[in-house]
Amino acid sequence: MANYRLNLNQQPNGDYEVHESGCTYYPTVNYNDLGSYNSCGPAVSEAKRKYPSKQINGCVHCSKPCHTS
Known part of the structure; x- marks a missing residue:
């Protein structure tokens, strides 16, 4: 499992991007x-649930x- x-x-x-730990662009x-x-699918779904307008x-x-x- 990876952290997202x-x-x-x-x-x-206009996008807000979901990143996996270890990514060069992983936000700090x-x-x-x-x-x-x-996988990224559930992480993106969680982001969309938390931020439906983004x-x-x-x-x-x-x-x-x-x-x-």
Whole structure:
């Protein structure tokens, strides 16, 4: 299992990205800890549940199966 965090700094395209621990872009400031999961899918779902008004996406580098834009 890996720990996932939501970066609360919005990307230029409007996304808020979910990152897996060990990712180069894993946030260390201004983030929400989403917990530990076996894959990015449940982590992205949790981020969307916590922040329904935000455009949530998986990181293209560490959560590629959940990256949609």
